[in-house]
Amino acid sequence: MGVTVLQQFPMGENKTGPQTIEFLTKRVVALGAVQCGQFLVDCETYMSVPALGTPRTVHVLHNSEQPASVFSLLETGTKTIPLVADGLFDLLMLKMTPIYTSKKQTKVESKGPRFELTDFVIKLGSVTMSQNFKGILVEVEYRPCVVPANCWELLREFLQGFLGTCVQNIPPQYLQNRMNDIYQPMDTIHQYLDHFTMYRKASGMIQYQ
Amino acid sequence: MQREEKQLELAMDNIILRVNDLKNSIGQMIFKIEHEYETLHWPTFLDNFALLSGQLTSLSKMLSHDKSPALRNLTVLPLLLSQERDETLIRLTENRVPAFAHDLVPDYLRTKPEPEVENKMIQLDHKAAGLSFDTAQKQMAAYSKVVGHVWEIVSKAREEWESEAGVRGSATQTSSVTDTQTLVAAVALGKGLKMMVPQGVQPNSQNPMMMSPMGRPGSGGPPPQGPMNPGQQPGIGKAPSGIKTNIKAASQIHPYGR
Amino acid sequence: MSTMDVKEWGQLSSQQPPTAMDSLSVALKGNIIPNQEYLLQGSVLDSAVEILLHRLRGLCDNVDSGPETFHDHEMCFSIRGSSPQPLLLRVRRALDTQDAPWQLRYIGQPELGAPDAKSRPTIVRSSIDIGTSSTVVDFLTELGCRLDFEYIVRGYMFCKGRMKITVSKIYKMGQGKPPESLEPVSQSYLVELSVLAPSGQDAIADDMRAFADQLRPLVILEKVDYKRLPLSAMP
Numbered sequence: 001m002g003v004t005v006l007q008q009f010p011m012g013e014n015k016t017g018p019q020t021i022e023f024l025t026k027r028v029v030a031l032g033a034v035q036c037g038q039f040l041v042d043c044e045t046y047m048s049v050p051a052l053g054t055p056r057t058v059h060v061l062h063n064s065e066q067p068a069s070v071f072s073l074l075e076t077g078t079k080t081i082p083l084v085a086d087g088l089f090d091l092l093m094l095k096m097t098p099i100y101t102s103k104k105q106t107k108v109e110s111k112g113p114r115f116e117l118t119d120f121v122i123k124l125g126s127v128t129m130s131q132n133f134k135g136i137l138v139e140v141e142y143r144p145c146v147v148p149a150n151c152w153e154l155l156r157e158f159l160q161g162f163l164g165t166c167v168q169n170i171p172p173q174y175l176q177n178r179m180n181d182i183y184q185p186m187d188t189i190h191q192y193l194d195h196f197t198m199y200r201k202a203s204g205m206i207q208y209q
Numbered sequence: 210m211q212r213e214e215k216q217l218e219l220a221m222d223n224i225i226l227r228v229n230d231l232k233n234s235i236g237q238m239i240f241k242i243e244h245e246y247e248t249l250h251w252p253t254f255l256d257n258f259a260l261l262s263g264q265l266t267s268l269s270k271m272l273s274h275d276k277s278p279a280l281r282n283l284t285v286l287p288l289l290l291s292q293e294r295d296e297t298l299i300r301l302t303e304n305r306v307p308a309f310a311h312d313l314v315p316d317y318l319r320t321k322p323e324p325e326v327e328n329k330m331i332q333l334d335h336k337a338a339g340l341s342f343d344t345a346q347k348q349m350a351a352y353s354k355v356v357g358h359v360w361e362i363v364s365k366a367r368e369e370w371e372s373e374a375g376v377r378g379s380a381t382q383t384s385s386v387t388d389t390q391t392l393v394a395a396v397a398l399g400k401g402l403k404m405m406v407p408q409g410v411q412p413n414s415q416n417p418m419m420m421s422p423m424g425r426p427g428s429g430g431p432p433p434q435g436p437m438n439p440g441q442q443p444g445i446g447k448a449p450s451g452i453k454t455n456i457k458a459a460s461q462i463h464p465y466g467r
Numbered sequence: 468m469s470t471m472d473v474k475e476w477g478q479l480s481s482q483q484p485p486t487a488m489d490s491l492s493v494a495l496k497g498n499i500i501p502n503q504e505y506l507l508q509g510s511v512l513d514s515a516v517e518i519l520l521h522r523l524r525g526l527c528d529n530v531d532s533g534p535e536t537f538h539d540h541e542m543c544f545s546i547r548g549s550s551p552q553p554l555l556l557r558v559r560r561a562l563d564t565q566d567a568p569w570q571l572r573y574i575g576q577p578e579l580g581a582p583d584a585k586s587r588p589t590i591v592r593s594s595i596d597i598g599t600s601s602t603v604v605d606f607l608t609e610l611g612c613r614l615d616f617e618y619i620v621r622g623y624m625f626c627k628g629r630m631k632i633t634v635s636k637i638y639k640m641g642q643g644k645p646p647e648s649l650e651p652v653s654q655s656y657l658v659e660l661s662v663l664a665p666s667g668q669d670a671i672a673d674d675m676r677a678f679a680d681q682l683r684p685l686v687i688l689e690k691v692d693y694k695r696l697p698l699s700a701m702p
Binding site for chain 3: 382384385386388389390391392393394395396397398399401402403433
Binding site: 031036037039040042051053067081085086087088090091092093096100105109 | 500
């Protein structure tokens with residue numbers, strides 16, 4: 001587990017999602033990356049029933065990189081509480097249905113090929129929301145380092161190297177406040193949720209920025 | 210004279226009966242050891258022993274009874290020895306003695322120890338007679354001291370063992386149903402664990418939640434660190450609106466803020 | 468996506484990782500999730516606990532290592548939505564180890580009402596045991612759960628095959644009191660014999676009965692009917 005940066009990749013003018021993934025795949029393979037399987041990050045969102053009072057939202061995410069864990073983020077409006085749990089947490093959410101109900105149409109996932117290039121892991125994800133293609137998210141992890149501040153420059157250079165100018169010079173918003181903390185799997189989940197939320201807000205818009 | 214003979218016959222019948230019983234029991238036990246040694250349990254085996262010992266006791270009681278004829282005063286004379294096979298004898302002795310012959314009779318009718326044993330006894334008698342009174346006395350004293358000591362150890366151990374068994378056996382209580390109920394109620398329902406019980410709470414009979422086994426006793430005292438909210442009491446399990454305020458109140462307070 | 472199936476990427480590349488929900492429903496269908504708890508409960512007086520521990524040491528598997536001790540804090544939460552029946556959740560954390568995961572547990576109603584409940588040798592109730600991060604209390608509180616009660620539990624754990632035996636002392640939460648002077652709930656230790664198994668494995672209940680019989684008359688382990696507990700006598 002190392003520091004991970006999640007980057008949105010803008011869709012080209014006349015390109016479909018699969019074409020864009022193919023294009024990026026060629027680039028990373030040209031760099032020497034080797035594909036090692038597929039990956040999947042999904043997110044399901046549950047809303048509290050009105051009887052519970054203040055509305056609250058629970059996002060339940062899974063990451064194939066940590067297949068035995070379930071990541072939850074509870075949003076109360078004023079704060080966000082993370083929870084990492086065993087796989088059986090999903091079973092508990094099923095028990096919760098009278099109190100928290102799933103908004104099926106907002107189920108988001110990002111999946112695609114996973115590459116390894118020496119110390120880097122690269123994932124090219126196509127984001128879909130209830131089967132509709134929404135965009136491309138590129139995840140890059142630098143495995144030897146767990147403190148973002150120590151490897152952000154390296155990651156930025158690497159990302160810009162194969163993604164180009166869409167990568168900004170400043171770290172993603174989420175990481176900015178945690179540059180000197182030890183990076184944890186939950187931090188990756190947070191970044192995914194931030195992006196997923198933006199896709200949901202864009203509601204069907206493929207264009208971004 | 211005839212009366213005595215009759216009495217003797219009766220006694221002999223009785224003795225034979227007992228001896229046969231004893232013989233059968235021993236036979237059964239041997240059978241068990243030979244054929245059921247894989248499944249034989251200690252308790253059954255000990256039961257067998259108890260049976261044997263009971264039969265032996267009753268036999269010796271009978272022999273020492275006042276009314277039983279003094280068998281030692283009677284003599285058995287071998288009138289006729291024969292090398293011939295005797296079918297009746299074989300049947301009577303269950304194939305053990307085929308003929309009433311010279312090589313067996315001395316063993317079966319013996320009333321004195323074997324000559325070798327007798328010799329050894331005489332030797333020991335001589336040795337004993339040869340001891341001086343003082344030495345004998347000393348040896349006896351030493352011996353009784355040792356025996357007394359062993360006796361003491363054994364009886365002490367027995368006393369301890371019996372008292373311990375007594376303590377356990379006399380049903381010293383090791384568990385209590387009331388305690389089980391208290392503990393289970395505490396762990397499962399929180400009985401006695403809610404530190405603040407609001408005053409003026411109605412007995413639980415009117416609380417519909419009590420119908421559920423997991424319903425909360427003490428009719429929903431607020432969480433220990435929670436605020437005392439008098440308005441929440443009537444709401445429990447009654448109207449959803451009441452529940453709402455209830456949960457809001459609880460959720461605003463972080464119970465681990467201590 | 469056809470270019471993605473180029474052979475040199477190997478077998479793996481064509482395999483999509485299953486979604487967690489798919490895996491879960493497969494596991495549910497295969498009935499491999501241990502979501503049923505078989506339970507017998509009893510107690511032993513403080514004065515006799517040593518004898519019980521001694522006997523358990525002889526009967527159970529962990530003979531060499533001796534019994535495992537534990538010292539936990541358990542919090543019981545409930546959450547109510549629109550249904551009148553609250554959902555009960557328990558959180559347990561170890562006080563004797565720092566980095567052990569916290570345990571979140573859902574326990575269903577004991578199936579005493581089931582038609583064959585009486586003939587069953589043990590209590591059977593649904594149970595979901597989940598290891599979690601330490602944020603779970605915050606999480607539950609903000610989720611809308613309220614803390615009903617909490618206690619400290621300290622004791623010994625034994626194993627016998629799939630069976631778990633705990634002998635534990637229950638203490639009231641001390642408000643700032645040192646751990647030694649906590650007030651015990653009773654002068655007895657709670658004894659629980661339990662197995663977590665996928666549903667339908669009722670044979671284990673008979674094994675539990677047989678084991679419970681070996682502890683008689685020291686401890687009487689039985690199905691405690693929660694509906695018949697004396698609740699009116701609040702201390």
